[in-house]
Amino acid sequence: xxxxxLTSGLVTVGPDTEAASxxxxxxxxxxxxxxxxxxxxxxxxxxxxxxxxxxxCGSFLRAVLPPLLGFAFIIGLWALVAMKSxxxxxxxxxxxxxxxxxxxxxYQNGPNDQGIGWNILSSLKRVAIxxxxxxxxxxxxxxxxxxxxxxxxxxxxxxxxxxPVSPLAWLPIGLxxxxxxxxxxxxxxxxxxxxPMILNTAQGVQRVxxxxxNVARVLNLSEFxxxxxxxxxxxxxxxxxxxxxxxxxxxxxxxxxxxLTGGVGIGFWVWDEWNNLKVEHIIIAIFVIGIVGLVLEQFxxxxxxxxxxxxN
Amino acid sequence: MNAIxxxxxxxxxxxxxxxxxxxxxxxxxxxxQGEVVSLIGHSGxxxxxxxxxxxxxTLPTSGAMICNGREIAGPGPERAVVFQNHSLLPWLxxxxxxxxxxxxxxxxxxxxxxxKARTNxxxxxxxxxxxxxxxxxxxxxxxKQRIGxxxxxxxxxxxxxxxxxxxxxxxxxxxxxxxxxxxxxEKTGATVVMVTHDVDExxxxxxxxxxxxxxxxxxxxxxxxxxLAKPRDRLQLAHDPHFAECRGAxxxxxxQKQMKKAA
Ligand SMILES: Nc1ncnc2c1ncn2[C@@H]1O[C@H](COP(=O)(O)OP(=O)(O)O)[C@@H](O)[C@H]1O
Ligand SMILES: [Mg+2]
Numbered sequence: 001x002x003x004x005x006l007t008s009g010l011v012t013v014g015p016d017t018e019a020a021s022x023x024x025x026x027x028x029x030x031x032x033x034x035x036x037x038x039x040x041x042x043x044x045x046x047x048x049x050x051x052x053x054x055x056x057c058g059s060f061l062r063a064v065l066p067p068l069l070g071f072a073f074i075i076g077l078w079a080l081v082a083m084k085s086x087x088x089x090x091x092x093x094x095x096x097x098x099x100x101x102x103x104x105x106x107y108q109n110g111p112n113d114q115g116i117g118w119n120i121l122s123s124l125k126r127v128a129i130x131x132x133x134x135x136x137x138x139x140x141x142x143x144x145x146x147x148x149x150x151x152x153x154x155x156x157x158x159x160x161x162x163x164p165v166s167p168l169a170w171l172p173i174g175l176x177x178x179x180x181x182x183x184x185x186x187x188x189x190x191x192x193x194x195x196p197m198i199l200n201t202a203q204g205v206q207r208v209x210x211x212x213x214n215v216a217r218v219l220n221l222s223e224f225x226x227x228x229x230x231x232x233x234x235x236x237x238x239x240x241x242x243x244x245x246x247x248x249x250x251x252x253x254x255x256x257x258x259x260l261t262g263g264v265g266i267g268f269w270v271w272d273e274w275n276n277l278k279v280e281h282i283i284i285a286i287f288v289i290g291i292v293g294l295v296l297e298q299f300x301x302x303x304x305x306x307x308x309x310x311x312n
Numbered sequence: 313m314n315a316i317x318x319x320x321x322x323x324x325x326x327x328x329x330x331x332x333x334x335x336x337x338x339x340x341x342x343x344x345q346g347e348v349v350s351l352i353g354h355s356g357x358x359x360x361x362x363x364x365x366x367x368x369x370t371l372p373t374s375g376a377m378i379c380n381g382r383e384i385a386g387p388g389p390e391r392a393v394v395f396q397n398h399s400l401l402p403w404l405x406x407x408x409x410x411x412x413x414x415x416x417x418x419x420x421x422x423x424x425x426x427x428k429a430r431t432n433x434x435x436x437x438x439x440x441x442x443x444x445x446x447x448x449x450x451x452x453x454x455x456k457q458r459i460g461x462x463x464x465x466x467x468x469x470x471x472x473x474x475x476x477x478x479x480x481x482x483x484x485x486x487x488x489x490x491x492x493x494x495x496x497x498e499k500t501g502a503t504v505v506m507v508t509h510d511v512d513e514x515x516x517x518x519x520x521x522x523x524x525x526x527x528x529x530x531x532x533x534x535x536x537x538x539x540l541a542k543p544r545d546r547l548q549l550a551h552d553p554h555f556a557e558c559r560g561a562x563x564x565x566x567x568q569k570q571m572k573k574a575a
Contacts, residue, residue: 211399214369217387219416219467229412233403309402309449 089280097280112272114264116284120292123258123265126182127250130189134246138194139239142201146235152202159198167192167253171260181261188257193246200245204238205231236307244300251293266292315342316503317366317471322375324361335361337529339375341522343471348497348504350514352562353524353533354570359507360396360475362524366505367393367473380470389417392469396476398460400448407444410434410463417467434466435459437496454485458492465496474506478513487546490516498543511566515558516544523565533570536561 075091082090089097105117145152170191174184212234216226258267266289273281324336335358343349351359364370365377368387377384379391387393392413400409411431418427435441438458443451448459457477464472477493478486490513497504497517508514514521518538525533538558540549549555 209399211395211397212401214387214393214395215399215401217369218367218389218391218393219413220387220389221412221416225412225416229401229404233401309447 087277087279089283094280094283097278098284101281101284111264116266116269116288119264119266119269120288122263123254123267124292126186126258126265127189127247127254130186131193131246131250134190134193135197135243138197138242138246139201142198142239142242143205143231143235145198146202146205159195163195163199167249168256168260171257175261181263185254185257185261185263185265189250189254192249192253196245196249197239197242200238200242201235204235207238208234233309237304240300240304240307244297244304247296247300248293251289251296255289314345316345316380317341317343317505318376318378319362319366320376320378322362322365322372322377324358324365324370325373334529335527336365336372336531338531341532343503343505346501346503347520348506348518349520349522350506350508350518351522351524352508352511352514352566353530354526354566355509357524357527358530359524363393363473363475363505363507366471367391369393389413389467390470392464392467392472394457394460394464394472394474394477396479398448398453398456400456400459400463402448405445405447406440406451406459407431407435409448409459410466413463414466430466434462437465437499438462438492452485454481454489457481457489461489461493461496465500465502468500469502471503471505474504476507476509479509486510486513491546493517494543511559511562514562515540515555516546516549521558521562523562523570526570534561534565 079090082088082093101116105115107115108118141155145155167188171184171188174187175181178184178187208231212230216230221229254265255267255270258265259271262268262271266285270282270285273279273285319339319341322336322339323334326333326335339362341349351362353359361370365372366379366384368377368384368391371377371385384391400406401412404412411427414427414430414434418430422430432441432444435444438461440455440458440462443455443459448456451459457480461474461477464474478489481489494517496502504517506517515538521536521538522532523534523536524530536558538554540552540554540558
């Protein structure tokens with residue numbers, strides 16, 4: 001990390017690069033999954049696209065058609081694969097299962113058999129707590145690291161060593177310290193969320209344009225005014241980038257963590273359904289996880305856009 | 313006349329990765345109360361460095377900088393700065409940007425209404441009242457620069473420092489802002505030190521033009537007195553022999569005595 005100061009001229013406001021990104025999605029590929037994917041794949045004669053309609057309805061279709069085609073292609077491929085394989089459910093069977101599943105998402109049959117709604121909510125709750133605590137710790141730490149070169153040099157090597165560690169490696173430590181599965185997976189979320197928040201906040205603080213700091217110096221603003229009127233607003237976009245990266249990683253990690261710890265949650269649910277050999281449920285879960293992740297990301301992008309102050 | 317700013321034997325050396333870099337050497341300059349001085353010179357010669365020294369944003373490595381009989385130890389509101397790129401805070405409205413400065417300078421002595429009135433008066437002076445509630449990114453570059461000027465004048469500084477205030481603007485906007493500045497300077501009688509690389513601008517606005525030699529180790533080469541009556545009008549000046557003479561002297565300095573190898 002270098003103490004970047006921008007002298008006059010270009011003033012970049014907000015994160016132009018997602019520097020401190022560290023999304024780790026190379027987590028768990030089990031033997032079973034691997035064999036499942038090894039089903040013969042024949043090239044698909046893609047589903048009949050209705051191109052003639054596209055010509056008529058112009059721009060709307062031009063925007064909608066390619067994604068639809070993409071989905072049609074993947075579903076077609078999926079159907080083909082399913083046809084060739086005995087235990088791989090096709091789109092129709094999966095849709096059926098999804099309708100049954102979502103017709104009663106919030107049933108409760110004891111601790112190990114709850115509706116998919118509960119599972120999603122439990123996972124989200126863990127993410128929220130782990131992430132929230134990480135924000136409380138990480139953002140102030142980022143400010144300190146960004147503001148004081150001494151703290152930066154002191155903590156940077158530690159962070160550099162700890163950051164590349166898969167959050168799941170911390171799970172046993174969590175289990176040992178908390179002696180329970182639930183806080184242990186929350187702890188894992190905490191660990192994986194904290195790095196992007198520290199690093200992005202620190203970077204934001206170091207990148208506060210020198211011009212703004214010069215304004216503060218010429219006006220002789222009080223420390224309080226400097227923080228509220230200059231530092232905080234100018235770091236905010238970086239902070240939000242950190243938050244968005246954290247949430248993304250947290251959502252990736254929670255599934256894996258829950259697979260290992262059990263309990264209620266979407267990750268555990270996937271594992272449970274695998275043990276029950278309900279492959280169609282696993283496919284549904286994959287869609288659900290993807291959609292929830294997408295919604296989280298879009299939501300944070302929306303907030304970030306609210307706090308980006310145009311180009312100056 | 314008594315000098316409000318004294319620059320005495322000032323040198324400025326930067327420690328860079330490639331070693332020490334002597335930017336300024338032996339600079340001597342006195343600026344009188346109410347005077348408008350421009351600093352002109354080729355790009356990279358050290359104009360901004362000198363202005364930043366007067367502002368107190370950096371401290372000299374040798375020599376003395378004195379303002380109002382006191383050594384300059386840091387920046388302060390009596391030396392307002394108009395930055396080249398306006399440096400408005402993008403998360404505050406135009407009004408809030410000016411108000412931040414007003415509040416800092418007069419907040420201790422004056423009530424809220426008075427502070428608001430001051431802010432509005434400053435915006436009015438640069439004809440930007442209509443944009444008071446706009447965010448900086450919603451207005452043009454020229455308008456932003458006006459707000460920057462309003463912010464500086466609103467502080468009622470003893471000295472106004474401007475670093476290429478119109479450098480980033482197109483010729484027409486630049487001319488209209490220069491006219492505006494002439495009006496404001498007339499009204500306030502401010503002492504102004506301005507960096508520029510525009511010869512006409514230097515002659516039009518200043519009482520004295522300080523010409524700097526090329527760096528490294530730049531210093532003041534010549535100082536030209538502009539003896540044109542004020543207020544000045546750009547249309548009349550176009551035919552004024554003294555204007556042409558001043559212009560010629562500066563051009564000669566820049567393009568003969570301090571010719572820069574093609575940059
Ligand atoms: N903080 C700094 N560190 C090192 N070198 C600097 C610094 N500020 C300015 N310089 C150098 O000093 C010289 C004068 O710069 P400056 O005053 O910005 O020139 P200008 O006349 O274009 O405003 C340049 O060569 C520049 O590279
Ligand atoms: Mg400059």
